[in-house]
Amino acid sequence: MMAPVPVGAGLLAAAVLFCAGLTGVLVRRNVLFVLLSLEVMLNACGLAFVVAGAHWGQADGQVMYFFILTMAAAEMAVGLSLVLQMRRHFGSLDTHVMNRMRG
Amino acid sequence: MIAVFYISAAIAVAATVLAITRTNAVHALLYFICSLLATGVMFFVLGAPFVAALVVIVNAGAIMVLFVFVVMMLNVGPQTAEQERILLGPRTWIGPAFLSGVLMIELAFVLVGYRAGTTTAPIVPPKAVGMALFGPYLLGVELASMLLLAGLLGAYHLGQGAMKSKEPGA
Amino acid sequence: MLRLLWLVPMLPLSGFATLIVGGRRLPRRMVSAVGIGSVALSTVLAAVVSVAFVRTTPPDAAYVQTLWQWMRIGNFAPAVAFHLDALSLTMMAVVTFVGLLIHVYSTAFMASEEGYRRFFGYMNLFVGSMLILILADNLLLLYLGWEGVGLCSYLLIGFWYKDRANAQAAMKAFFVTRVGDTALAIGIFLLFVSLGTLQIQPVLRSVSQYPPGTSLCTAAAALLLIGAIGKSAQLPLQIWLPDAMAGPTPVSALIHAATMVTAGFYLITRMHPLFLVAPAVLFAVAVVGAVTLLVAALSALAQHDIKRVLAYSTMSQIGYMFLAMGAGAWSAATYHFVTHALFKSALFLGAGIAIKACDGEHDIFKMGGLRRHLPLVSQAFLAAALTLAAVPPLTLTFNSKDLILNEVWLSDVAGPAFWTIGVVGAFLTAAYTFRLVFVVFFGPEQRRSESRVSRWMLIPFAILAFLGAVSGLPELLNAAFGIQSFYHFLHSAMPGPARDFNSAGGPWIFQAIYVAASLAGIGLTYLLYRRASGILGFVVSTTMGVRLHDLLTAGWGFDWVYQTLIITPYVRLARLNRGDFVDGVYAAVAGLSYGTHRVLSRTVNGNVRWYVGAISLGAVAVVGLVLVL
Numbered sequence: 001m002m003a004p005v006p007v008g009a010g011l012l013a014a015a016v017l018f019c020a021g022l023t024g025v026l027v028r029r030n031v032l033f034v035l036l037s038l039e040v041m042l043n044a045c046g047l048a049f050v051v052a053g054a055h056w057g058q059a060d061g062q063v064m065y066f067f068i069l070t071m072a073a074a075e076m077a078v079g080l081s082l083v084l085q086m087r088r089h090f091g092s093l094d095t096h097v098m099n100r101m102r103g
Numbered sequence: 104m105i106a107v108f109y110i111s112a113a114i115a116v117a118a119t120v121l122a123i124t125r126t127n128a129v130h131a132l133l134y135f136i137c138s139l140l141a142t143g144v145m146f147f148v149l150g151a152p153f154v155a156a157l158v159v160i161v162n163a164g165a166i167m168v169l170f171v172f173v174v175m176m177l178n179v180g181p182q183t184a185e186q187e188r189i190l191l192g193p194r195t196w197i198g199p200a201f202l203s204g205v206l207m208i209e210l211a212f213v214l215v216g217y218r219a220g221t222t223t224a225p226i227v228p229p230k231a232v233g234m235a236l237f238g239p240y241l242l243g244v245e246l247a248s249m250l251l252l253a254g255l256l257g258a259y260h261l262g263q264g265a266m267k268s269k270e271p272g273a
Numbered sequence: 274m275l276r277l278l279w280l281v282p283m284l285p286l287s288g289f290a291t292l293i294v295g296g297r298r299l300p301r302r303m304v305s306a307v308g309i310g311s312v313a314l315s316t317v318l319a320a321v322v323s324v325a326f327v328r329t330t331p332p333d334a335a336y337v338q339t340l341w342q343w344m345r346i347g348n349f350a351p352a353v354a355f356h357l358d359a360l361s362l363t364m365m366a367v368v369t370f371v372g373l374l375i376h377v378y379s380t381a382f383m384a385s386e387e388g389y390r391r392f393f394g395y396m397n398l399f400v401g402s403m404l405i406l407i408l409a410d411n412l413l414l415l416y417l418g419w420e421g422v423g424l425c426s427y428l429l430i431g432f433w434y435k436d437r438a439n440a441q442a443a444m445k446a447f448f449v450t451r452v453g454d455t456a457l458a459i460g461i462f463l464l465f466v467s468l469g470t471l472q473i474q475p476v477l478r479s480v481s482q483y484p485p486g487t488s489l490c491t492a493a494a495a496l497l498l499i500g501a502i503g504k505s506a507q508l509p510l511q512i513w514l515p516d517a518m519a520g521p522t523p524v525s526a527l528i529h530a531a532t533m534v535t536a537g538f539y540l541i542t543r544m545h546p547l548f549l550v551a552p553a554v555l556f557a558v559a560v561v562g563a564v565t566l567l568v569a570a571l572s573a574l575a576q577h578d579i580k581r582v583l584a585y586s587t588m589s590q591i592g593y594m595f596l597a598m599g600a601g602a603w604s605a606a607t608y609h610f611v612t613h614a615l616f617k618s619a620l621f622l623g624a625g626i627a628i629k630a631c632d633g634e635h636d637i638f639k640m641g642g643l644r645r646h647l648p649l650v651s652q653a654f655l656a657a658a659l660t661l662a663a664v665p666p667l668t669l670t671f672n673s674k675d676l677i678l679n680e681v682w683l684s685d686v687a688g689p690a691f692w693t694i695g696v697v698g699a700f701l702t703a704a705y706t707f708r709l710v711f712v713v714f715f716g717p718e719q720r721r722s723e724s725r726v727s728r729w730m731l732i733p734f735a736i737l738a739f740l741g742a743v744s745g746l747p748e749l750l751n752a753a754f755g756i757q758s759f760y761h762f763l764h765s766a767m768p769g770p771a772r773d774f775n776s777a778g779g780p781w782i783f784q785a786i787y788v789a790a791s792l793a794g795i796g797l798t799y800l801l802y803r804r805a806s807g808i809l810g811f812v813v814s815t816t817m818g819v820r821l822h823d824l825l826t827a828g829w830g831f832d833w834v835y836q837t838l839i840i841t842p843y844v845r846l847a848r849l850n851r852g853d854f855v856d857g858v859y860a861a862v863a864g865l866s867y868g869t870h871r872v873l874s875r876t877v878n879g880n881v882r883w884y885v886g887a888i889s890l891g892a893v894a895v896v897g898l899v900l901v902l
Contacts, residue, residue: 003105003148004222005105005148005221006220006221007221007222008214008217010108010145010149012211012215013112013115013116013145015211016116017115017116017119019203019204019206019210020116020119020123021119022199022202022203022206022885022889023196023200023202023203024122024123025882026198026199026202026203026882026889027123027191027195027199027882028123028187028882029882030128030187032128032173032177033128033131033187034881034882036122036123036170039166039170040119040122043138043139043142043162047142047145047146050149050154051149051222053151053227054149054150054222055220055221057225057227058227059232059234059235060235061227062151062154062235063232063235063236063240065154066154066232066236066247067247069157069158069162071250072162072166073161073165073251073254074251074253074255076166076169077169077254077257077258078254078257078258078261080169083173083177084173084176084261085264087177088264093177093179093183095881095882096880098881099880100879101877101879102879198886199886202886202889202890203889205893206893209893209900212900213896213900
């Protein structure tokens, strides 16, 4: 099932989702929530790609979403294991505790 | 059909906003999964059934499930929720909200001003996607597989050490 | 024979180089040998060259010897060249001869000093520089010699540099003469820019073409005059000479009596066509001379230090030379220079002997009765003093000062007013000279040392005193027998107006006036210091007397004036700018970078959310730019 959707509306939806995810990254201190917000942002980008691909009627948009998804999967895997390491070394999941790279 | 698109867009936005404002980790995750499902519906209406399926299977079904497993493992329980509630006062929201608000307004200006019209009617079937993946984007597919291998090895290695000194009962 | 001219300045300079390069390894005997030997050879060669010049006078009454091209920049091409004529020959003879005698004297005077080699090196450098100054063919080479003698003056005044007061006296001398040197340099620039050359004879020829009173000539002459004032310690730049007595006595004798302080006189006499074209400046020369001779003579009356009396006396006698030049009497001024060099250096050497005989005492009121202790020395000193006081019958001579005063009376520029000042000055000269003689050599004995005075100090002193006494011979020959050979010789270089008195008895009346003035001075001093010493004590102890005495001792307060008007504001300004506002600009740049660093490094706080916020800020900015642009 399909229908001609206005491209502007689709892209605007993607923009709103992206900014929401950005807000989440900036506000939350717990690293799990930060990762979740990053997921939100990635998803929003994928939506934008698919909308654009549907506009031109080509498969390229979906292929880009495919790659973004792959990358998000790998990133999540490594990121979550890093979260485990963080819990082991610092004893908490607060990003403020991890400031050893302070200048 | 267009109404379905708008309704699912609204659900996605609402679910995302709820997801990022929850203090309980599991609640946030579940809201996000709901958002992902709404996104899948949007993809379907746009005429991209393949990625609609991919969202549900991979994004919501694999990545988010992994997330839930880790949250359970780390025992992110009520006391964390309490801490989060304390930390998430209104003062914390002002700056980031302003920043994101400005960005959104700018993006809105850019995107809406670009009068591109509407999407096309025909569906892009999975066959076309497959042909594209094994055609022009073959190199990308190979690179993605290498990326997944790296991710696999990294997760295995990093996760190994973390398991050793876990608190008892994990 | 004339071709040996170049050796005359070069020998002392090579002596300087040998002594400095030789270092501490040179034994004392060799240092003396090199130091004295170079000047002795130079003296002999100067005599040979002089005899050759007089016998076979070259055309234009001048001999030029070019050594090499110094530099060539466009059409500015000065050469290192020496120009010998009557004036430079006279000065060369005096400088080398007096210099030699003082070098011999120094071997005994400085025998116990540790800076022996350094002393002779600097003295040789001085003699060499002075000779370059005198023999220079162009103004640039003259300026080189000028600066060289200034440097040696600084080095030798501050010879005992470990005492801070000596170093400060040396710096004071250098700074004050620097004012004059700067004016001289600007004058040289002005002459070059206008005339295109710095060679003295062409400059003088071009300058003579101008009508009198041209602004260029007046400006250049005024600047040269300021330079001469600085170097010759005339008002208002005279404050350095009394303090320069902090140097060893041979230095005072050679540099600050006989030779360096006469460099100003040489400059004006050498450039006299320029001054003739600027009559206002020539009048200023006479004024400067007259005022200085009076002020310095009055100051000399109140000094306690034996060398300071002689320093003010030098200032006063050079004032006479300036007065003579102001009246256009170049030959008279040169003659006075010759006699002054002889008897003033004799007086200084005698003062050095007296100081050594009293164990280093400089205060004349603490020295006394040296007549009994050093009979021959006191007789020679008396002879030199009589020459200074210009008492002709006793010294069998007439006097250069009388010649100057005659010329001043007869000239249309100076006239009777200046003549009166000159006669009053002669009276004061006799007064302060014999004040010195009576206090130091007569009266009760106060201090004496048991060491014998070395004969190498006595012999040069005696020679110079004798020569000073007979230095009036040319004037005697002129006045008594009309023999003017010396003046004709000088006139070949410096033609001057031939003036004479209208009546036959004219010169004799004036001579009587001069003798009366000198005798009056001697008589007054005799009365005050030998017979009725109570009167003087009474006068000095009154309030007016105390004030007058302090004013005269301090040299009329010029030091105080300069200190208040120039030095204190300058030092205050320098202290204000201690942080150096120019440096502050660069320090501000560094400070700014450092401040920015500190601000920016606050952003590197290890907080991940902060970094994300920064990235999003950047994204907002870029998208905004895309929108706007």
